[in-house]
Amino acid sequence: MNFQATLEPPGDVNDLGQDGQGGGTLKKALGLRADWARLPGRSVEVWLHGEYVACGVVDQAAEDGSVLWIAAEGISTRRIFDKSSGYQIWV
Incomplete structure (x- = not known):
């Protein structure tokens, strides 16, 4: 998980490694999640x-996905x- 604060949320595309050509190990980048009700037990990042x-x-x-702890x-x-305040959850 990326613990470094940046000014924009992580993207939802694959990381191609240092050479930019996919020669390294592919790892899935974080993706924005809309269905919060399905996230218990998952490691996440919170962005606002x-x-x-x-x-x-x-x-x-x-159950309605409106809040999470x-x-x-x-x-x-x-x-x-809470989702209504503009928080985003990235997995």
């Missing part, structure tokens, strides 16, 4: 208006994010 907010494992999600880790507490 093009800025990285958080990452972690989805602990729980509303990222599990507490270390000193971080469990956090809730």
Whole structure:
């Protein structure tokens, strides 16, 4: 997972490696997810208006996909994010 904050969310295309020609190991880049209800147990990144907010494992999600909770880790507490506020989830 990309833990480096950038000004735009990660793309949803394959990473071709350092040479740009696919000679290295292909790895799937992060993709935007609209159906939050299907994400419990998945590692995700949270973005808001093009800025990285958080990452972690989805602990729980509303059945209608309107909100999800990222599990507490270390000193971080469990956090809730709601889709209507503009948050985006990338897997």
